[in-house]
Structure formats: structure tokens, C-alpha cells
Amino acid sequence: MGKGTQALKNVAVAGAVQPPPAGTTQHQVAVAGASGRMGHMLIEAIRAADDCRLAGALDIASSPAIGNDAAAFLGHASGVPVSSDIAAGLAHAQVLIDFTRPEGTLAHLQVCRELGVKAVIGTTGFDEAQKRQIADCARDIAIVMAPNMSVGVNVTLKLLEMAAKALATGYDIEIIEAHHRHKVDAPSGTALKMGEVIAQAIGRDLKEVGVFAREGVTGERDPSTIGFSTIRGGDIVGDHTVLFAGTGERIEITHRSSSRATYAQGSLRAVRFLAGQDSGLFDMFDVLGLK
Numbered sequence: 001m002g003k004g005t006q007a008l009k010n011v012a013v014a015g016a017v018q019p020p021p022a023g024t025t026q027h028q029v030a031v032a033g034a035s036g037r038m039g040h041m042l043i044e045a046i047r048a049a050d051d052c053r054l055a056g057a058l059d060i061a062s063s064p065a066i067g068n069d070a071a072a073f074l075g076h077a078s079g080v081p082v083s084s085d086i087a088a089g090l091a092h093a094q095v096l097i098d099f100t101r102p103e104g105t106l107a108h109l110q111v112c113r114e115l116g117v118k119a120v121i122g123t124t125g126f127d128e129a130q131k132r133q134i135a136d137c138a139r140d141i142a143i144v145m146a147p148n149m150s151v152g153v154n155v156t157l158k159l160l161e162m163a164a165k166a167l168a169t170g171y172d173i174e175i176i177e178a179h180h181r182h183k184v185d186a187p188s189g190t191a192l193k194m195g196e197v198i199a200q201a202i203g204r205d206l207k208e209v210g211v212f213a214r215e216g217v218t219g220e221r222d223p224s225t226i227g228f229s230t231i232r233g234g235d236i237v238g239d240h241t242v243l244f245a246g247t248g249e250r251i252e253i254t255h256r257s258s259s260r261a262t263y264a265q266g267s268l269r270a271v272r273f274l275a276g277q278d279s280g281l282f283d284m285f286d287v288l289g290l291k
Ligand SMILES: NC(=O)C1=CN([C@@H]2O[C@H](COP(=O)(O)OP(=O)(O)OC[C@H]3O[C@@H](n4cnc5c(N)ncnc54)[C@H](OP(=O)(O)O)[C@@H]3O)[C@@H](O)[C@H]2O)C=CC1
Pocket: 002, 003, 032, 033, 034, 035, 036, 037, 038, 039, 059, 060, 062, 063, 064, 099, 100, 101, 103, 104, 105, 121, 122, 123, 124, 125, 146, 147, 148, 149, 150, 185, 189, 263
């Protein structure tokens, strides 16, 4: 799945994207990272959703997909060309769904802010300064941002909150994640979020207690720490396990993704949620009513 469906990519090269027909009630959605793994999944999900319409498609200027029809990989002509012109890609959109890289997301978000386009951000790997920039944009536009859009992962986060409170003493906490060989950030955004949720539940600060690497003579484990282990290989979509290791027993809470479709469906739920918001920074707990 994902990149380089060369045989189909020249299907129906499109001109300028058409504005939506007057009076349409569909959500007008643009996708950034349109030729990426998530971009393709999102375009397929938007096409299948009666209440959504693809209104723009963005990708980085170096992408071989620029100028092609955004749905060519499906063998379908959407009439929406993949563009690197951010303003043109957003011209007919109400919401942008962005699964790219932090610097791409921030560039897109500046234009969203200027044009009053809302945003669903799935990109991971932001540093603290970049997160502050996103929060600043949310003073003018409504944004849903979450490192994992799947319902299952967000319910798992709630389970972890409960487990961590009950297992705060006497149990060592380790987070293990596995992803495909193409993933560029580590630990995953989801693993970091799990660490944050657990740390907050038991009154610790992840910045102080997170342990991200062990090698050589490390000394005995500090019981206050939360450890992270990263596996990268093959086509693993995304596995996360939190291990609470006690004396005489251990508890493992695991979520495994077998398809990116769940992230796409969660993103569309976020689009629908944003229709009722003018500004502010939200997450999937807001979207799913889990707060
Ligand atoms: N929140 C969630 O539920 C999920 C989050 N993710 C996150 O989404 C992001 C994308 O993942 P995935 O789809 O697998 O990645 P891909 O590499 O498959 O897709 C990323 C897309 O963004 C483009 N891109 C890269 N850099 C830039 C840039 N600076 N500006 C604009 N576009 C850019 C890429 O173009 P090119 O290939 O030409 O470089 C590509 O089309 C990652 O951060 C990942 O962790 C992924 C799945 C679920």
C-alpha cells in the first residue's frame, strides 16, 4: 500500500479542482501527504464516505505524484490534482487532514490559519516548540491533533490511566512499540502519549522519568522510571504494549493495528466533530467523548 503505484498514476491527470456544487452539505476535505501511506488510505475513505468530498490534495514539491489525479492510485478520476501549492490545495476546503512530517504540517497550518481552514493533524514527531506553534494557530482555527486516531488506541489510553493508578507502586512500567521499516520517528507518538497518560495518572513527569535507551552497565532499574523500547521492521502497521511488571506477576495491555483504515476512519470522525467548532485545540478524547 502507499507509494509509487506507477502503472495507474497517470490516470486522468486533472486540471484545477472544481468548487463544490452550491448547497452541498458534504464536508469539503483536503488531504496533505496525499501520496503517502496514510494519504492514500484517507483518499479512499473520503471517497467511500457519503458525507465527505475530496476538495484538495497536497504533497511535497519533490513528490512524483504532483500534477496527477489524487485518486489515480484507485483507478479513479476525482478531478482533484495533487499540488504543492498550499493555498491552491486549500482553496475549496473546509478542513485539512495532514499526515506528513512536522515541518510540512506547520507550513500547511500557517496557510490554514490565513484561509480559516480547520485541521486534523495525525503527523507525529513534533518537538515542544512546534507543539506551541500548533496551539497558537488553534487560537484562530479549530484543530484536532492526536498521535493515534484509532478508537481502539484511545480506549486503550483510558484503560492505561486506570491500570496505572492501581499499579502505581510495586510495578515497573515499560512501553514497547513496533512499526514498519519506513517509520522515521521513535518512539512512536502513540507510545509517548501512553507514557504521558501513565505518568500523569501517577503524578510523575515523563520528561523526568522517561528512559529511552539502555546499553552497557546501566545499574539496577530505578522504580520511578518509565522505559521505552522500539522495534522497526517489515510492514508492521503499529503494535503497542504497556508492561506492568510486579513481583510474581505481570500485566500486559496490548493494542495491535492490522490496517491503517482505523486511522482514516478516526480522522473522518474528527472532521465531523470540527464542523461544530470555530477554534481551539482538541484531541481524540474530545472527538470520541472520552474526557
Ligand atoms: N495519528 C495517527 O493515527 C497516525 C499517524 N501517523 C503519522 O503520520 C505521518 C505520515 O505517516 P505515513 O503516511 O506512514 O508516511 P508517508 O511517508 O507514507 O507519507 C508522508 C507524506 O508526506 C509527504 N511529505 C514528507 N515531507 C513533507 C513535507 N515537508 N511537506 C509536505 N509533505 C511532506 C511525503 O512525500 P514524499 O513521500 O514524497 O516524501 C508523503 O507523501 C507520520 O508522522 C506518522 O507517524 C501515521 C499513521 C497513523
